[in-house]
Amino acid sequence: xxxxxxxxxxxxxxxxxxxxxxxxxxxxxxxxxxxxxxxxxxxxxxxxxxxxxxxxxxxxxxxxxxxxxxxxxxxxxxxxxxxxxxxxxxxxxxxxxx
Amino acid sequence: xxxxxxxxxxxxxxxxxxxxxxxxxxxxxxxxxxxxxxxxxxxxxxxxxxxxxxxxxxxxxxxxxxxxxxxxxxxxxxxxxxxxxxxxxxxxxxxxxxxxxxxxxxxxxxxxxxxxxxxxxxxxxxxxxxxxxxxxxxxxxxxxxxxxxxxxxxxxxxxxxxxxxxxxxxxxxxxxxxxxxxxxxxxxxxxxxxxxxxxxxxxxxxxxxxxxxxxxxxxxxxxxxxxxxxxxxxxxxxxxxxxxxxxxxxxxxxxxxxxxxxxxxxxxxxxxxxxxxxxxxxxxxxxxxxxxxxxxxxxxxxxxxxxxxxxxxxxxxxxxxxxxxxxxxxxxxxxxxxxxxxxxxxxxxxxxxxxxxxxxxxxxxxxxxxx
Numbered sequence: 490x491x492x493x494x495x496x497x498x499x500x501x502x503x504x505x506x507x508x509x510x511x512x513x514x515x516x517x518x519x520x521x522x523x524x525x526x527x528x529x530x531x532x533x534x535x536x537x538x539x540x541x542x543x544x545x546x547x548x549x550x551x552x553x554x555x556x557x558x559x560x561x562x563x564x565x566x567x568x569x570x571x572x573x574x575x576x577x578x579x580x581x582x583x584x585x586x587x
Numbered sequence: 588x589x590x591x592x593x594x595x596x597x598x599x600x601x602x603x604x605x606x607x608x609x610x611x612x613x614x615x616x617x618x619x620x621x622x623x624x625x626x627x628x629x630x631x632x633x634x635x636x637x638x639x640x641x642x643x644x645x646x647x648x649x650x651x652x653x654x655x656x657x658x659x660x661x662x663x664x665x666x667x668x669x670x671x672x673x674x675x676x677x678x679x680x681x682x683x684x685x686x687x688x689x690x691x692x693x694x695x696x697x698x699x700x701x702x703x704x705x706x707x708x709x710x711x712x713x714x715x716x717x718x719x720x721x722x723x724x725x726x727x728x729x730x731x732x733x734x735x736x737x738x739x740x741x742x743x744x745x746x747x748x749x750x751x752x753x754x755x756x757x758x759x760x761x762x763x764x765x766x767x768x769x770x771x772x773x774x775x776x777x778x779x780x781x782x783x784x785x786x787x788x789x790x791x792x793x794x795x796x797x798x799x800x801x802x803x804x805x806x807x808x809x810x811x812x813x814x815x816x817x818x819x820x821x822x823x824x825x826x827x828x829x830x831x832x833x834x835x836x837x838x839x840x841x842x843x844x845x846x847x848x849x850x851x852x853x854x855x856x857x858x859x860x861x862x863x864x865x866x867x868x869x870x871x872x873x874x875x876x877x878x879x880x881x882x883x884x885x886x887x888x889x890x891x892x893x894x895x896x897x898x899x900x901x902x903x904x905x906x907x908x909x910x911x912x913x914x915x916x917x918x919x920x921x922x923x924x925x926x927x928x929x930x931x932x933x934x935x936x937x938x939x940x941x942x943x944x945x946x947x948x949x950x951x952x953x954x955x956x957x958x
Contacts, residue, residue, distance in 0.1 A: 535648055540666070
């Protein structure tokens with residue numbers, strides 16, 4: 490199972506805790522993980538990426554294994570520890586300080 | 588026994604306030620959607636327990652929520668707002684052409700007769716409609732594709748369609764307002780639109796009485812007189828008695844005619860309310876005094892209403908959708924401030940009390956009068 494950590498507002502919206510687990514068939518990529526996330530939790534459709542263009546929302550970042558994958562190709566394989574469930578895939582809101 | 592239910596949208600969630608007809612003791616329920624900007628919450632006149640809420644955040648975009656039990660439980664519904672066809676461009680602040688880009692829903696206006704039908708006014712300005720309880724949304728594109736639309740430019744708050752008025756006597760008539768394009772009327776259920784801005788004068792556009800370009804802040808109508816509309820423009824309070832074909836100014840003796848909110852008494856079509864704001868550069872009430880102004884003559888002659896409102900050291904704003912009137916026998920008037928206060932009057936504005944003091948900045952207030 491793929492582990493995905495969500496920011497607080499999306500946990501509330503989806504009615505889940507900090508981490509969700511997803512079944513991903515086939516290649517484990519950012520696209521397939523987010524597809525699976527939206528399929529399991531329809532309330533999140535459009536909140537992580539634009540519903541039509543599939544473009545990442547500008548104030549969200551995607552991290553895994555201490556790397557920023559936000560601008561990596563969506564169809565590139567995710568790191569092995571994410572694909573095997575050892576490490577989570579992190580959806581992180583940009584810092585709003587002040 | 589009549590119950591009043593207040594639907595309050597704020598910068599950090601929504602609140603539902605309820606009271607009996609005395610309107611002295613209010614139960615506050617919330618925050619719903621904590622942390623989200625709630626631009627508007629509105630109830631269906633046909634089924635009052637059906638509520639719609641527009642919630643958005645810069646991080647996560649637009650989410651529409653629906654309640655079928657008067658606001659106790661909510662569920663996210665359709666949030667896909669796609670412009671019809673290739674959207675084209677409007678003007679940007681620097682007068683360059685800017686692609687139409689959906690940002691958020693400013694206003695939700697449920698049908699007067701069908702709880703599953705609801706209109707949404709959005710930024711960048713367009714009108715959407717759902718006929719399945721908000722599950723999906725379709726644009727009524729002829730407004731956004733009006734021949735003048737490529738010249739529309741945003742006000743400081745964005746190019747937003749913020750006002751939708753449905754005529755209770757003519758189901759085919761819809762009136763909308765856009766900052767800063769102006770007001771538009773459709774007499775064929777949104778198939779075609781006519782700008783209705785004749786008589787407006789705005790010194791901040793090159794041609795002060797141009798057909799398009801006026802920053803209309805809000806419109807209000809009494810259901811018994813659908814051809815009479817009242818307008819709070821950027822500057823000027825205006826009135827029409829021919830459904831917008833011609834407007835004339837009714838600012839009269841207001842201390843300043845800049846403002847955002849305007850509303851009409853539930854039982855007296857010539858009694859209207861505004862909250863004057865200092866200026867377009869100083870978005871707070873004049874002289875540190877929070878004063879609602881009431882005209883019982885349909886404009887021009889105004890009286891300040893101050894009893895129960897702070898009269899010193901007050902520097903709040905009242906935004907365009909943050910005033911409402913109830914339909915109780917003694918008309919109640921409500922407004923919320925950017926300081927997080929919600930004020931209520933149970934006697935047409937003669938006296939006021941704060942029914943919430945420390946909410947996040949209030950974006951919208953609607954009230955339901957429940958039998």
